[in-house]
Amino acid sequence: MSEHIVSRFDEELKDLARRIAEMGGLAERQVDHAMTALTRLDTTLARSVIDDDRRLDLLQHEAEEMAILTIARRQPMAMDLREIVGAIRISNDLERVGDLAKNIAKRVIALEGQFQSPKLLRGVEHIAELSLAQLKNVLDAYATRDLEQATEVRDRDGEVDAMYTSLFRELLTYMMEDPRNIGFCAHLLFCAKNIERIGDHATNIAETVHYVVTGELQLDERVKQDASSTTTVAFEG
Amino acid sequence: MNSLVQTPKTSARAAESTPHSLHPKVVAKDVNVYYGDKHALHDVTIDIPEKAVMAFIGPSGCGKSTFLRCINRMNDTISIARVTGDILIDDQHIYDPKLDVVQLRARVGMVFQKPNPFPKSIFENVAYGPRIHGLARSKTDLEEIVTASLQRAGLWNEVKDRLNEAGTGLSGGQQQRLCIARAIAVSPEVILMDEPCSALDPIATARVEELIDELRQNFTIIIVTHSMQQAARVSQNTAFFHLGILVETGPTDQIFTTPRDKRTQDYITGRFG
Numbered sequence: 361m362s363e364h365i366v367s368r369f370d371e372e373l374k375d376l377a378r379r380i381a382e383m384g385g386l387a388e389r390q391v392d393h394a395m396t397a398l399t400r401l402d403t404t405l406a407r408s409v410i411d412d413d414r415r416l417d418l419l420q421h422e423a424e425e426m427a428i429l430t431i432a433r434r435q436p437m438a439m440d441l442r443e444i445v446g447a448i449r450i451s452n453d454l455e456r457v458g459d460l461a462k463n464i465a466k467r468v469i470a471l472e473g474q475f476q477s478p479k480l481l482r483g484v485e486h487i488a489e490l491s492l493a494q495l496k497n498v499l500d501a502y503a504t505r506d507l508e509q510a511t512e513v514r515d516r517d518g519e520v521d522a523m524y525t526s527l528f529r530e531l532l533t534y535m536m537e538d539p540r541n542i543g544f545c546a547h548l549l550f551c552a553k554n555i556e557r558i559g560d561h562a563t564n565i566a567e568t569v570h571y572v573v574t575g576e577l578q579l580d581e582r583v584k585q586d587a588s589s590t591t592t593v594a595f596e597g
Numbered sequence: 598m599n600s601l602v603q604t605p606k607t608s609a610r611a612a613e614s615t616p617h618s619l620h621p622k623v624v625a626k627d628v629n630v631y632y633g634d635k636h637a638l639h640d641v642t643i644d645i646p647e648k649a650v651m652a653f654i655g656p657s658g659c660g661k662s663t664f665l666r667c668i669n670r671m672n673d674t675i676s677i678a679r680v681t682g683d684i685l686i687d688d689q690h691i692y693d694p695k696l697d698v699v700q701l702r703a704r705v706g707m708v709f710q711k712p713n714p715f716p717k718s719i720f721e722n723v724a725y726g727p728r729i730h731g732l733a734r735s736k737t738d739l740e741e742i743v744t745a746s747l748q749r750a751g752l753w754n755e756v757k758d759r760l761n762e763a764g765t766g767l768s769g770g771q772q773q774r775l776c777i778a779r780a781i782a783v784s785p786e787v788i789l790m791d792e793p794c795s796a797l798d799p800i801a802t803a804r805v806e807e808l809i810d811e812l813r814q815n816f817t818i819i820i821v822t823h824s825m826q827q828a829a830r831v832s833q834n835t836a837f838f839h840l841g842i843l844v845e846t847g848p849t850d851q852i853f854t855t856p857r858d859k860r861t862q863d864y865i866t867g868r869f870g
């Protein structure tokens with residue numbers, strides 16, 4: 361793309377993009393660390409995730425402020441406007457992703473001293489891997505404005521949802537099998553829900569990439585495959 | 598309401614298939630304009646919808662004013678100007694030799710960049726057109742037209758107590774609204790505005806923009822502006838001219854969010870072409 365006649369405008373857009381890239385890297389790391397802390401039940405790592413979340417909040421705040429100032433100063437049009445609106449949206453999603461990672465880290469700390477059965481973690485590991493991959497892919501798609509990759513992320517959101525539903529059933533079964541699992545599994549359920557929502561934010565970002573590139577807003581026609589709220593499990597008497 | 602940031606739930610593409618007004622008031626086909634040897638406008642073909650605001654944008658010298666002047670045959674007054682092609686208003690060829698140009702200019706009013714009231718009273722500025730076109734049967738009739746025009750131009754409250762003072766004694770913004778009142782006094786169908794706010798402060802500009810928005814209920818308005826924001830605010834459709842060529846035209850929301858042509862994109866985002 362050719363440059364703006366006002367070169368300071370180009371610099372502002374680049375600064376904003378850099379801020380978002382930094383947020384993306386940090387959010388990805390936070391999620392990665394939170395997942396690792398969970399699967400290894402590592403409370404030291406969990407604490408660092410909680411501490412580092414503040415940095416993400418700060419970056420989000422700065423990105424938003426830069427975006428607002430640029431809109432006020434330059435009255436951006438067309439692709440520039442979409443670029444800035446996209447940055448605001450993505451920074452919001454990334455900030456939320458950070459919060460979710462922090463929530464998971466808090467659960468890890470709460471799990472300390474509870475009856476733990478590491479085999480129960482396997483299902484959570486799988487959904488965590490998929491969600492993290494979704495986040496990585498969508499950030500790549502954003503960095504390269506790759507519409508195809510963004511679409512792939514959006515299309516795979518159903519997998520995350522479906523995995524969450526089946527994990528929900530699995531954990532419920534463990535809880536019924538052995539009541540000593542209940543505390544641990546309940547925490548894991550919350551973690552899984554947080555992980556599933558990280559996947560949703562990845563999808564939001566994918567839709568934003570689509571908007572930035574094409575100018576079209578996508579209607580929310582994704583099929584929600586998280587059926588956990590309607591799942592009925594027959595309790596044995 | 599224009600919504601440039603929050604695109605409606607339907608995609609921007611959907612908006613394209615629903616133009617703001619289906620009936621074209623003005624139709625231009627292959628219009629070319631030459632000033633002596635200079636070919637200023639190349640094969641302009643465009644439909645201008647009725648009772649809506651069409652904005653002409655483009656860099657200086659691209660031919661916006663030239664095209665605007667074709668629509669009320671103002672180019673006839675420039676001796677070296679030559680216009681070819683067809684322009685129709687309500688299916689009537691306006692370059693038809695049998696057409697009465699004075700009558701045409703009553704149907705197609707014009708507001709210029711610099712407010713240009715006549716050196717006469719406020720009342721006379723507005724009464725002049727209806728009088729020469731015989732639109733008023735009595736003095737009361739004429740007074741009614743003047744009052745209504747000043748009201749519609751949003752100037753009435755500011756001038757009602759000094760209708761006999763000189764129009765030139767008003768502020769720039771008031772003078773421009775007086776010129777708009779003068780233009781609408783003859784009940785035109787189309788109003789051409791060539792950078793009507795370029796000499797006005799932001800408040801006076803906002804007043805004129807508000808006025809344009811009201812006027813489009815009854816008139817077809819074509820406005821030339823150098824302010825992208827103004828075009829985005831007041832118009833439903835936008836046409837982008839570049840080097841004498843009509844590059845792109847479409848709903849304003851689409852032109853300012855997802856222009857199709859790179860030249861349009863470069864221009865509205867302030868890039869080097």
Ligand SMILES: Nc1ncnc2c1ncn2[C@@H]1O[C@H](COP(=O)(O)OP(=O)(O)OP(=O)(O)O)[C@@H](O)[C@H]1O
Binds near residue numbers: 635637659661663677
């Ligand atoms: N009366 C004239 N005689 C000769 N050339 C003219 C005349 N009027 C306009 N031109 C030329 O025709 C071209 C288009 O001019 P026009 O005034 O239509 O541009 P514009 O888009 O209105 O520009 P601006 O934004 O500066 O008002 C320019 O190259 C200009 O020099």
Ligand SMILES: [Mg+2]
Binds near residue numbers: 661662791
């Ligand atoms: Mg001009």
